[in-house]
Every structure is written in C-alpha cells, then in structure tokens.
Amino acid sequence: MVLHQKERARQAKGLDGRHQEPLLNLSRRSFIAGAGALVIGLTLRGGAATADSTAGGLRNVAGGDATPSLWIAIEQDGTVRITCHRSDMGQQAWTSMAQLVADELEADWDRVTIVQAEGHPRYGDQNTDGSRSVRYNFTRLRYAGAAMRHMLEVAAARHWGVAAEQCRGVHHTVVHEASGRRIGYGEIASAAAALSVPSQEAVKLKDRSNWRLIGKAVPSLTVPKIIRGEGTFGIDVQLPEMLHAVIARPPQVFGSVKTVDESATLQVPGVVRTVRLNSPQAPAAFKALGGVAVIARDTWSAIRGREALKVTWNPGPHADYESATFAQTLLQTANQPGAVRRTRGDVAAAFEQAAQRLSADYYVPHLAQSPIEPPAATARWDGAKVECWGGVQDPQAARRAVAQACGVNEDDVTMHVTWLGGAFGRKSKPDFVVEAALLAREVGQPIKVTWTREDDLRHGYYHSVSAQHLEGTLDANGRCTAFLHRTVFPPIPSTFRAGLETPSWGELRLGASDNPFAVPNLRLETGNAPAKLRIGWLRSVANIYHAFAIQSFAAELAAAAGRDPKDYLLELIGPPRLIDPRDEGVEEYDNYGSPLAEYPIDTGRMRHVIDIVAKMAGWGRKLPKGRGLGIAMHRSFVTYVATVVEVEVSQDGKLAIPAVWSAIDAGTVVNRRHVEAQVEGGTLYGLSNALYGEITAKQGAVVQGNFPDWRLMRIHEAPREFTVHIVESDAPPGGVGEPPTPPAAPALTNAIFAASGRRIRRLPIFGTDGRDRLASPTQAS
Amino acid sequence: MAITMTVNGVKQPVEVTPGTPLLWVLRDHLGLTGTKFGCGVAQCGACTVHVNGLPRRACVTPIEAVANGEVTTIEGVSGPEADAIRNAWQAIDVPQCGYCQSGQIMSAIALLQAKPTPSDDDIDLAMNGNLCRCATYMRIRRAIKTAAKEIKS
Numbered sequence: 001m002v003l004h005q006k007e008r009a010r011q012a013k014g015l016d017g018r019h020q021e022p023l024l025n026l027s028r029r030s031f032i033a034g035a036g037a038l039v040i041g042l043t044l045r046g047g048a049a050t051a052d053s054t055a056g057g058l059r060n061v062a063g064g065d066a067t068p069s070l071w072i073a074i075e076q077d078g079t080v081r082i083t084c085h086r087s088d089m090g091q092q093a094w095t096s097m098a099q100l101v102a103d104e105l106e107a108d109w110d111r112v113t114i115v116q117a118e119g120h121p122r123y124g125d126q127n128t129d130g131s132r133s134v135r136y137n138f139t140r141l142r143y144a145g146a147a148m149r150h151m152l153e154v155a156a157a158r159h160w161g162v163a164a165e166q167c168r169g170v171h172h173t174v175v176h177e178a179s180g181r182r183i184g185y186g187e188i189a190s191a192a193a194a195l196s197v198p199s200q201e202a203v204k205l206k207d208r209s210n211w212r213l214i215g216k217a218v219p220s221l222t223v224p225k226i227i228r229g230e231g232t233f234g235i236d237v238q239l240p241e242m243l244h245a246v247i248a249r250p251p252q253v254f255g256s257v258k259t260v261d262e263s264a265t266l267q268v269p270g271v272v273r274t275v276r277l278n279s280p281q282a283p284a285a286f287k288a289l290g291g292v293a294v295i296a297r298d299t300w301s302a303i304r305g306r307e308a309l310k311v312t313w314n315p316g317p318h319a320d321y322e323s324a325t326f327a328q329t330l331l332q333t334a335n336q337p338g339a340v341r342r343t344r345g346d347v348a349a350a351f352e353q354a355a356q357r358l359s360a361d362y363y364v365p366h367l368a369q370s371p372i373e374p375p376a377a378t379a380r381w382d383g384a385k386v387e388c389w390g391g392v393q394d395p396q397a398a399r400r401a402v403a404q405a406c407g408v409n410e411d412d413v414t415m416h417v418t419w420l421g422g423a424f425g426r427k428s429k430p431d432f433v434v435e436a437a438l439l440a441r442e443v444g445q446p447i448k449v450t451w452t453r454e455d456d457l458r459h460g461y462y463h464s465v466s467a468q469h470l471e472g473t474l475d476a477n478g479r480c481t482a483f484l485h486r487t488v489f490p491p492i493p494s495t496f497r498a499g500l501e502t503p504s505w506g507e508l509r510l511g512a513s514d515n516p517f518a519v520p521n522l523r524l525e526t527g528n529a530p531a532k533l534r535i536g537w538l539r540s541v542a543n544i545y546h547a548f549a550i551q552s553f554a555a556e557l558a559a560a561a562g563r564d565p566k567d568y569l570l571e572l573i574g575p576p577r578l579i580d581p582r583d584e585g586v587e588e589y590d591n592y593g594s595p596l597a598e599y600p601i602d603t604g605r606m607r608h609v610i611d612i613v614a615k616m617a618g619w620g621r622k623l624p625k626g627r628g629l630g631i632a633m634h635r636s637f638v639t640y641v642a643t644v645v646e647v648e649v650s651q652d653g654k655l656a657i658p659a660v661w662s663a664i665d666a667g668t669v670v671n672r673r674h675v676e677a678q679v680e681g682g683t684l685y686g687l688s689n690a691l692y693g694e695i696t697a698k699q700g701a702v703v704q705g706n707f708p709d710w711r712l713m714r715i716h717e718a719p720r721e722f723t724v725h726i727v728e729s730d731a732p733p734g735g736v737g738e739p740p741t742p743p744a745a746p747a748l749t750n751a752i753f754a755a756s757g758r759r760i761r762r763l764p765i766f767g768t769d770g771r772d773r774l775a776s777p778t779q780a781s
Numbered sequence: 782m783a784i785t786m787t788v789n790g791v792k793q794p795v796e797v798t799p800g801t802p803l804l805w806v807l808r809d810h811l812g813l814t815g816t817k818f819g820c821g822v823a824q825c826g827a828c829t830v831h832v833n834g835l836p837r838r839a840c841v842t843p844i845e846a847v848a849n850g851e852v853t854t855i856e857g858v859s860g861p862e863a864d865a866i867r868n869a870w871q872a873i874d875v876p877q878c879g880y881c882q883s884g885q886i887m888s889a890i891a892l893l894q895a896k897p898t899p900s901d902d903d904i905d906l907a908m909n910g911n912l913c914r915c916a917t918y919m920r921i922r923r924a925i926k927t928a929a930k931e932i933k934s
Binding site for chain 2: 706
C-alpha cells in the first residue's frame with residue numbers, strides 16, 4: 001500500500017522520482033492504510049487496536065488531542081514522521097511544529113521528516129491564521145512527543161525485563177543506564193505500538209533547561225528543498241489527464257454574465273471548452289465568484305482563450321462603489337458622534353476644560369494580500385467524491401466550502417494541503433478551491449484553476465478601508481487628559497452575513513478596544529460603513545489601521561506638548577499594570593483566543609520593548625538634517641512589538657529608509673532564527689503597504705491589475721540595516737507572524753515627521769497614481 | 782509547432798503553440814515546476830531562468846526565442862556560484878515561503894557570475910527585478926555576500 005501510494009504521488013506530480021518525499025498524496029489516511037505493509041511502530045487510530053480505546057488520557061491536553069499516533073510515526077529504519085497539521089506559508093510551521101514534537105521525543109533532528117496533514121477535524125484547529133500555530137499547539141505537541149518517548153521507554157523496559165523508570169529515551173535511542181543496554185527507536189517502535197497510550201499524568205514534559213530544539217535557531221526544514229526548486233506549491237500540482245482553467249469573473253462582486261460569445265475562444269489552440277459558473281447570492285462567504293471558465297490543455301492556452309472571450313456583465317448591486325467618494329463618506333461618518341464601545345471618565349467634560357485640544361483624521365485604503373503565488377487549486381471528481389489540492393490556510397474550511405458547493409458530505413471531500421507561496425490571509429478564503437471542484441465535476445477530468453495576478457488583485461478579499469477620527473486634550477503641563485478614538489470601516493463579518501455595517505467586537509479588539517493609554521478620560525466609538533467588496537483578513541487585520549491612528553496621534557500629542565515622542569508614548573502607556581477592557585464597557589474581548597489570565601494586557605511589557613528598541617536605535621542621538629527617527633509600539637496576537645524606523649527625506653521629497661530596529665516580546669520563543677525572519681518580513685510588509693499599498697474601485701470594479709499598478713517594496717528600498725531583539729521570556733508563547741506589521745507604518749510616518757515636519761495621515765505615502773505626498777506638503781493630510 | 786530545446790543540458794522536442802512563453806513550456810509541458818508564475822509581465826522575477834547563461838524572465842520569453850539556446854532552470858543550475866548561493870541561502874535560511882526564491886537564486890547566481898564581489902548597491906541593482914512579499918531582502922543581501930566570500934576562499 002505504501003509503495004502504491006508513493007507511486008501514485010509520483011505519477012500525480014508527473015515527475016520521475018525527482019521528489020524523494022511525496023508531499024501530496026502521503027496523506028494521513030493513505031499513510032495509515034499503508035501501516036501494515038511497511039511502516040511498523042505506528043500507534044495509529046485504526047492501526048493498533050489499543051490506540052482508540054485507551055487514548056482518552058491524551059485527548060484533552062491543553063490545545064487538543066495529543067495522542068501520539070495522530071502526530072508521530074516511527075518507521076523500522078528509525079525515520080520519524082511528524083504530521084504537521086498547520087499550513088506552511090513561510091512562517092516555518094513545518095519546522096516549529098516538528099521542533100515541539102521532536103524535542104520531547106528526543107528524536108534525532110536529522111531523521112525527522114514531515115507529513116503534511118490533509119484537512120480533517122481530527123487535528124483540531126487547522127486554521128493557520130491569527131498567529132496561533134505555536135500558541136495553540138505548544139503544550140499538546142510536546143505532550144505527543146513526550147508520550148511517544150514514554151511508550152518507547154516502556155517497550156524497551158519490557159524487552160529487557162527491567163523497570164521502565166530505569167530506561168530513558170535520549171538521542172533516538174532508549175538507554176538502560178544500569179546495564180548500558182541501548183536500543184534504537186526504530187527497533188523498538190513496533191513493540192511500543194502495541195502499548196496503551198499513557199495518561200497525561202504519566203507523561204512528564206522536559207524541564208525547559210533541557211530543551212535541545214525548542215528556543216534554538218533550528219534550520220528550516222523547507223529551505224533545503226526550496227533552493228533546488230523542489231517542494232510543491234498549490235500552483236505546482238499536476239495530475240494525469242489534468243486540464244487547466246482560467247476564469248473570467250464578473251468585475252463587480254455579485255455581478256453576473258449577461259452575454260457571452262465564446263466562438264473566438266474555441267478557436268484558440270489548446271482550448272477545450274468553456275464552462276459557465278453561476279454567480280453567488282450574498283453573502284459572499286467562500287463561494288466561487290461565477291463567470292466563464294476557459295478549459296484548456298495548458299495554462300497559457302487558457303489565458304489566451306480568456307483574452308478571446310467576449311463577455312458582457314450584469315453589474316450587480318455594488319456598481320456604485322467609487323473609492324474617492326467613499327473615502328469622503330467614511331471621513332464624514334468618522335466626524336460625527338458614533339456608538340460608544342468603551343468609556344472611561346468623562347471625555348466631553350475633559351474636552352471643555354482642556355488647555356489644548358487636538359484632532360486628526362486618518363485614512364488607510366483597501367489593501368491586497370498579494371502573495372507572489374496567486375491562488376491556485378486542483379480538483380479531481382470521481383462521480384461521488386472530490387479530491388482537492390491547494391495552498392490553503394484553513395483546509396477544514398475549504399472542505400466545508402467544497403462540500404456545500406458540490407452538494408456532497410464533508411467526508412466525501414479530501415483537501416490536500418500543499419506549500420503556500422505566501423498567503424497573508426488571502427488563502428484562508430478557499431473560493432479558488434471551490435472553483436476547481438465545481439469545474440472538475442462539470443468537466444469530468446482533473447482541473448487546475450490558476451489565478452493570474454490580475455485575478456488576484458481584482459477579485460480578492462480586501463483589507464478593509466478605514467477612516468478614523470482622533471481627538472485629544474492636553475492640560476497646562478502638556479499631559480493628555482482625554483482621548484477619543486472613533487473608527488469607521490466596513491466589517492469583515494459582512495462577508496459572511498450580508499448587510500452588516502457595524503464594526504464588530506472581534507475587529508475592535510484588534511488594537512482599538514484594548515488601547516492601553518492611562519489617560520483619565522477615554523472613549524472608543526464606531527461608525528457604520530457598508531461593504532462594497534469582499535472584505536477579508538490581511539496580515540494583522542484591523543491592527544494595521546488602529547495602530548496607525550493611535551500611534552500617530554500619540555506622536556502628534558507629543559509634538560503639541562513639546563515633548564519627546566518616545567517619552568510621551570511611555571507617559572501615555574503609564575505605569576506597569578494589567579488591563580481588562582471589559583471593565584470599561586467592552587462587551588466582548590477574546591484576547592486573540594488566549595485567556596487573559598495567562599496572557600494579560602501588560603503595560604510593563606509594552607514599556608520594556610519601547611525601552612529596548614530606543615536603546616538599540618540610539619534614540620535621542622543627533623541626526624543630520626533630513627534624517628529622523630520614528631517610534632511605535634503595538635500589542636497584537638498577545639505579543640508586544642516596538643519599532644524604530646530611521647528615514648531620510650530629501651528636499652525634493654525623496655524618501656529612504658536606511659535602518660529599522662525592532663524589539664519583540666513574544667513570550668517563549670520556539671525558533672529564534674525564524675522569529676527574527678518574521679519580524680523582518682512582517683515589518684517590511686507593513687512598510688511596503690504604507691508606502692505604496694492602495695486598492696481602489698471605480699464603478700464597483702477594482703482598478704489595480706498587476707505590479708505596475710499595485711506596487712510592492714523592492715530590495716533597493718529595503719533598509720540596509722535591520723536589527724531585531726527578542727526579549728528573553730518564560731511567559732507562554734505569543735503570536736509572531738503578524739505582530740511586527742502594525743507598528744511599522746506609524747513608526748515610518750512618525751520618522752517622516754521627525755525628519756521633515758510633515759505629518760502623513762492618509763496612506764499610502766506614495767500613491768500608484770503618481771501622487772507623492774512627501775513632495776507635496778500641501779496634501780499632507 | 783514542434784521545437785527542439787535544450788533544458789538543463791538535455792535536448793528534447795516539445796510540441797507547443799507558437800508564441801507560448803518559455804515559463805509555461807517548462808511548467809506545463811516539461812513538468813519543471815520550480816520556475817514560478819507571479820505576474821506574467823516581467824515585473825516580479827519569480828520566473829527567472831538562465832538562457833545561454835544570462836537571466837531571463839521566462840514569462841515573457843516566447844519559446845521560439847530559445848529554440849537554439851541553452852535553458853537552465855533552478856532544478857538544473859550548477860557550478861561554483863550555484864553551490865555557493867545554495868549554501869549561503871541554506872546557512873542563513875533566506876527563504877520564508879520560498880515561492881519567489883527560485884527566481885531570486887537564479888538572479889543571484891547570474892550576478893555572482895558577472896560580478897564576483899558585489900557591493901550592496903550592485904546587489905540592489907541586480908536583484909530589484911525580483912519581488913519578495915515575505916520581504917527576505919536583507920537576508921538576500923547577506924547571503925549573496927556570504928556566497929561571494931565562499932567562492933573567493
């Protein structure tokens with residue numbers, strides 16, 4: 001069976017043994033099926049009779065099921081296969097998840113290989129977003145590894161007829177120290193497979209002082225393949241008899257095909273046929289967008305076939321959407337009293353008594369996640385069941401969406417997870433998998449749907465556009481006495497329930513309802529805004545605009561008070577203490593899915609990262625004319641990041657970013673090297689968006705189509721110096737992939753203010769339509 | 782249209798529609814998926830290959846243009862620069878998601894072949910056609926300089 005599976009995977013790739021490790025088809029299920037033939041030592045559910053009946057003890061470890069068989073397979077030759085149920089999109093999920101298991105298992109890292117899990121509820125949460133892979137799995141995956149080691153020790157003890165307590169699993173070997181006897185994990189694995197799974201109490205986790213992998217700079221498990229062009233991304237999947245699809249989608253969301261003339265398309269060499277796809281009813285959810293699919297023998301023919309299509313469209317209900325006028329509407333709403341969502345003291349009274357009163361409006365446009373791998377998925381329909389491949393962040397959601405669209409049971413949908421060529425939230429929305437499944441069913445042959453860059457930018461789930469109004473007052477000593485934050489944006493829940501216009505608690509907790517400022521009077525208000533595009537998650541989500549407004553306004557207050565912005569930010573944050581927003585009228589605060597007791601909002605940790613980054617950057621040093629430093633701090637995904645950006649602004653408005661410093665307190669860190677990489681990448685993601693990122697719509701259709709219109713930071717624009725400091729901490733692990741992004745934009749614009757006196761309140765700094773706000777100070781706000 | 786082309790040292794015939802970009806011949810016809818699609822308009826560099834030793838964007842290179850040329854892809858690139866670049870890429874874990882990295886590596890190898898000791902400015906100039914949304918740019922600079930040192934020593 002195993003050989004059969006490998007053969008099938010090999011064929012599926014259309015390769016000739018180029019990949020030693022079949023990434024695609026070695027699914028959990030097929031692997032289990034093969035257990036009897038070659039793979040010995042699996043204590044798999046369904047494999048060994050003991051597993052299911054006795055595994056209760058590890059079913060409910062913090063974070064979920066820690067039953068070793070779910071996560072680990074040890075082959076006779078000692079190869080340890082670790083199942084990664086999270087999607088690897090560059091945050092190194094393969095490596096970090098395996099580190100947790102292998103450290104406790106005492107496995108030899110060089111003998112660890114990864115099995116990518118397909119989408120299945122048996123793994124618990126697989127939704128690889130929200131910066132929670134490590135956070136949610138830190139405990140249970142260590143238990144899985146420790147329990148497996150425990151079973152290997154017991155098996156060896158029985159084999160030798162000695163007490164289990166005298167046996168120790170260390171470096172891939174069980175050792176009986178009294179007699180010096182040793183047995184390799186592979187040799188004893190089959191005996192261990194027959195044992196009962198221990199209870200949680202019987203399993204002892206290592207003391208952190210004994211960690212050999214966790215917390216270390218362990219090299220990536222994916223990079224050795226990447227540098228040879230190996231490894232399979234969603235767009236790389238190849239199946240026998242596979243056809244290729246490119247889809248012409250309605251320009252407006254909920255638009256539909258009015259007329260179609262496909263005669264020229266069918267003349268394009270390589271084109272096989274076209275397929276009409278129905279447009280969805282609201283809400284958009286993860287449904288396919290509809291349109292006309294061109295099916296061809298290769299991707300290029302499908303692209304050419306689409307170019308030859310003559311389609312007219314019904315525009316749908318959002319053809320009135322104009323970004324320019326919508327921005328004005330949002331700003332007007334932000335300047336009117338809104339719904340109060342958090343309150344402390346009496347802001348109105350403080351406004352009356354203030355010595356100085358400031359207000360500012362901030363605007364952040366729609367953004368596109370734009371991973372360099374556009375969405376792509378492959379599906380095979382066998383008449384009753386559908387098998388899908390793709391780079392998806394949430395394979396369980398993909399399964400559900402496909403099942404619903406195809407009218408089959410979830411159990412009849414297999415969702416294989418490939419590598420993700422970047423995701424940033426785009427691939428948590430599996431509409432592209434649904435398209436592949438629908439087309440495979442219609443055509444009766446395996447189909448790969450490839451999105452072009454234009455498709456990605458014009459038919460996305462966009463980061464919400466937002467306007468925010470901030471007001472603050474200063475007393476005669478320059479101290480802030482009142483702080484009003486009013487935030488207005490089309491909410492993400494509108495994508496799942498049509499017509500929702502009120503910012504949700506789930507979005508407010510992203511940097512607004514948990515504002516840490518120790519001002520005596522504070523109020524958070526919201527205003528409504530309708531969604532005219534599909535709104536969705538983008539790396540760090542609403543934290544982007546909330547941090548931009550709050551951290552910018554903090555610096556504006558400092559300037560009004562004539563104070564140093566770093567010192568003033570510390571004063572606003574106030575003394576070290578714990579905050580619970582629910583004490584001040586916040587009805588829902590879920591703390592990113594982590595309990596507040598374990599992961600409090602700790603202003604002491606905020607102050608700490610600010611102090612560290614200020615020292616790193618040499619805050620307060622004298623800078624040449626045209627240079628400036630900007631600072632921002634933001635807590636998100638229960639992690640604290642402070643960033644200092646240095647800019648150089650020339651007389652003619654040219655901007656350079658020579659250096660960035662960042663301090664992160666993410667609690668316990670599993671892989672220092674990859675946390676550093678995420679801080680670098682997450683920060684530049686934020687800087688790139690702040691500099692250039694803007695998606696606009698005209699008549700309801702997105703304007704930007706490819707990289708000339710949608711601009712990303714390039715290497716010559718990246719800082720020459722970037723220093724990361726990771727705070728040493730025993731606190732439980734926080735998120736890492738997203739928290740570096742929110743402080744990046746305000747640190748940048750605060751630096752521009754320091755360098756030039758120009759305050760940027762509207763992003764992006766450089767529009768793709770030729771606007772250059774630095775060169776034109778009159779447009780500064 | 783039948784065309785004979787040399788890819789990674791192997792001469793082979795392919796049957797494709799005239800004008801098909803090299804990228805799709807590599808990916809869809811030859812199964813060499815290491816060369817990536819990112820934009821289709823030579824703006825992102827994910828499709829970078831070597832044609833007769835020079836970096837080219839495969840997404841805008843019609844197949845006819847390489848009919849008599851030597852095409853080298855990430856799967857087949859070799860030599861001292863390739864070895865040094867791969868070593869450096871691995872030693873400091875340059876890639877995050879890895880999707881753009883085939884193109885980054887092909888551009889970096891070509892840079893070292895042309896300029897054995899590149900400065901930061903040289904690197905920025907040679908590499909600015911390769912986008913990386915994960916923003917691994919600082920590590921790319923470091924790795925190219927590390928590789929340059931390795932070749933020299």
